[in-house]
Amino acid sequence: MKSGAEIEAALRSALRRQPPAAELGPRVLARINAEPARPPRRPRWLAAAVAACLLLVSLAGVARWRQQAEARRQATARADARQLAFALRVAATDLDRVRRQIARSAAR
Amino acid sequence: MSCVVTEGRVRLAITLDPDAFAELVRQHQALVFSLARHILGQAEEAEEVAQEVFCKLYQHGAEINSEQHLVFWLRQVATRQAVDRWRRQRLRPRLGLEQVPEPAVAPSEPDPWRQERLRRAVAALPLEQRVAIVLRYQEELEPREIARLLGVSVHTIKSRLQRGLQALRSDPVFCQPEGEGLLAR
Numbered sequence: 001m002k003s004g005a006e007i008e009a010a011l012r013s014a015l016r017r018q019p020p021a022a023e024l025g026p027r028v029l030a031r032i033n034a035e036p037a038r039p040p041r042r043p044r045w046l047a048a049a050v051a052a053c054l055l056l057v058s059l060a061g062v063a064r065w066r067q068q069a070e071a072r073r074q075a076t077a078r079a080d081a082r083q084l085a086f087a088l089r090v091a092a093t094d095l096d097r098v099r100r101q102i103a104r105s106a107a108r
Numbered sequence: 109m110s111c112v113v114t115e116g117r118v119r120l121a122i123t124l125d126p127d128a129f130a131e132l133v134r135q136h137q138a139l140v141f142s143l144a145r146h147i148l149g150q151a152e153e154a155e156e157v158a159q160e161v162f163c164k165l166y167q168h169g170a171e172i173n174s175e176q177h178l179v180f181w182l183r184q185v186a187t188r189q190a191v192d193r194w195r196r197q198r199l200r201p202r203l204g205l206e207q208v209p210e211p212a213v214a215p216s217e218p219d220p221w222r223q224e225r226l227r228r229a230v231a232a233l234p235l236e237q238r239v240a241i242v243l244r245y246q247e248e249l250e251p252r253e254i255a256r257l258l259g260v261s262v263h264t265i266k267s268r269l270q271r272g273l274q275a276l277r278s279d280p281v282f283c284q285p286e287g288e289g290l291l292a293r
Contacts, residue, residue, distance in 0.1 A: 014226040025130030
């Protein structure tokens with residue numbers, strides 16, 4: 001069994017830097033030249049601004065849709081109330097007529 | 109890209125001069141290639157990683173402002189790229205013992221077969237321990253510097269180094285006297 005210092009020395013020797021088999025420079029340059037030129041990157045704030053705009057438009061759309069739905073619901077409720085009031089008036093008139101006929105029959 | 113010395117400090121400047129960039133690659137290729145090779149355990153994959161690192165350097169050169177910064181950047185990016193590639197492909201070390209030259213060396217010279225065995229033992233360590241060992245003994249970095257490079261605590265690095273060394277100590281390459289491995293072949 002080797003001592004700690006011997007192991008460390010062996011590791012330093014085994015792991016010392018070694019160049020690759022062939023020069024990397026020309027291959028790296030060839031690779032850089034072969035890659036198609038990238039379009040200029042859009043700044044990050046632009047993407048964030050677009051996302052924020054889309055979110056705002058979506059939120060405004062949802063709010064507007066809910067407002068319209070509420071307006072439709074209120075209009076339906078008002079129409080229902082009007083119909084109910086009319087029906088009650090008709091019923092009251094009919095009842096009054098029947099009550100008067102009964103009173104007349106009783107008087108005879 | 110080229111190195112420009114200003115007021116005693118080395119500053120990098122983008123000049124897009126292919127010759128200067130090739131020279132820069134030549135100066136630092138051993139660092140980048142060896143880091144990748146010792147982490148991945150494969151020379152072909154290590155060359156791929158080294159090329160990717162230098163392509164990134166070409167793209168991000170303007171962000172580098174000193175020779176020290178350049179070396180730190182290369183170590184950091186080479187380590188990350190090698191670790192990413194290893195995790196992506198789950199590479200297994202493919203160190204060719206058959207490629208090691210015949211041991212026609214003087215007894216005082218390091219035994220190439222033994223060194224290859226040692227590299228293979230390092231390549232078989234768990235990834236995090238291997239990275240710490242390679243940065244410590246290839247690049248001669250202190251645990252504090254390794255911690256800064258990898259973005260973890262010094263305590264974590266010391267623990268990884270200790271566990272890595274412990275695992276290596278029990279490897280047969282350290283349990284047999286020099287030269288015995290040659291006979292065992």
